[in-house]
Amino acid sequence: MRTPVDKTIVFTLYSHPMKDAKQRWKAHLTFAPGSTDNSEAVLDIADGEGTPIAAGGFEYAGTTIPVTAGRGALRCGDFVRGKHDGGIWLHRKGMPPVPGALTFE
Amino acid sequence: MTDAEWFESVKAGEDVGWKLVWERVVAPEAVSLRSAEMMKRYSLTGGDLMGLLYEEMIARGKIDLFRGEGSFEGWLKRYVRGYVLNANPNKHGVVSLENAHPDDEDGATGMDVPVQDKKVISKDIWITTHYCFHDLWMDDPEKAYVHILKTRFHLSSAEVKDFLEISSAGNVDQIFSRAVKFMRTAWLRHDP
Numbered sequence: 001m002r003t004p005v006d007k008t009i010v011f012t013l014y015s016h017p018m019k020d021a022k023q024r025w026k027a028h029l030t031f032a033p034g035s036t037d038n039s040e041a042v043l044d045i046a047d048g049e050g051t052p053i054a055a056g057g058f059e060y061a062g063t064t065i066p067v068t069a070g071r072g073a074l075r076c077g078d079f080v081r082g083k084h085d086g087g088i089w090l091h092r093k094g095m096p097p098v099p100g101a102l103t104f105e
Numbered sequence: 106m107t108d109a110e111w112f113e114s115v116k117a118g119e120d121v122g123w124k125l126v127w128e129r130v131v132a133p134e135a136v137s138l139r140s141a142e143m144m145k146r147y148s149l150t151g152g153d154l155m156g157l158l159y160e161e162m163i164a165r166g167k168i169d170l171f172r173g174e175g176s177f178e179g180w181l182k183r184y185v186r187g188y189v190l191n192a193n194p195n196k197h198g199v200v201s202l203e204n205a206h207p208d209d210e211d212g213a214t215g216m217d218v219p220v221q222d223k224k225v226i227s228k229d230i231w232i233t234t235h236y237c238f239h240d241l242w243m244d245d246p247e248k249a250y251v252h253i254l255k256t257r258f259h260l261s262s263a264e265v266k267d268f269l270e271i272s273s274a275g276n277v278d279q280i281f282s283r284a285v286k287f288m289r290t291a292w293l294r295h296d297p
Contacts, residue, residue: 001267001268001269001270002267002268003267003268004260004264004268007258007260009254009258009268011250011253080268080269080270083246083247083250083269083270084245084246084247085246086242086243086246101239101242101243102238102242102246102249102250102253103235103238103239104235104238104253104257
């Protein structure tokens with residue numbers, strides 16, 4: 001895969017509606033210009049109150065990446081391999097996993 | 106003109122007040138996503154709505170039911186939307202003015218129509234687009250990615266092909282075309 005050399009692509013992912021704002025989450029997955037298979041897309045993720053997720057696991061199409069202080073990294077190659085898979089989850093200790101989906105702002 | 110002045114002008118049947126009713130209430134509602142299609146289906150025109158509203162407010166004296174809670178514009182819109190919804194011949198047989206508003210005097214249950222004075226159309230479009238886009242994602246995430254890359258980031262088909270490792274730019278065009286068609290169909294489902 002190869003992203004355009006002159007554009008930064010940012011996907012917005014949002015959790016399914018949950019009653020508790022703490023359980024909701026919103027993430028931005030940023031692809032730097034000219035990213036390739038082995039580059040890393042940066043994941044910024046916060047809960048429904050805007051607080052960065054302190055620690056957890058972000059599952060994308062079967063691959064779980066660690067999240068620390070609201071940030072994680074996904075290999076671009078893994079992103080493309082999961083392009084048909086809608087399985088996106090945020091796992092946190094002491095909370096049920098919360099699914100999400102791609103959206104726009 | 107303040108709400109209070111507008112109210113007095115409408116109550117007095119003055120042209121200036123009723124002209125504003127047309128401009129702020131009836132005309133926007135007649136072209137809104139919420140009502141335009143139903144009005145066409147039930148052969149209802151903006152003029153009909155204006156006539157119904159005038160008859161109800163002035164001839165029946167319903168104008169006196171306005172208590173000054175919320176905007177006058179929003180209050181009138183609830184009546185107008187009620188007329189459109191109640192114009193369904195399968196529901197009543199005739200255009201019905203009854204049950205159009207919680208202020209009905211006969212104790213009948215009023216309709217609960219949301220009051221949104223401004224930007225209601227753009228908000229409706231925004232929410233419905235989100236619903237449709239979620240449906241697209243559930244159908245195939247790749248279609249959603251292609252749709253967003255083409256429409257939000259203005260990537261060419263060749264760029265999308267390289268990004269998502271799709272076999273050819275032509276294939277990207279096909280996926281995009283299917284995504285757009287899917288969104289159109291979903292729109293009808295969410296906003297009949």
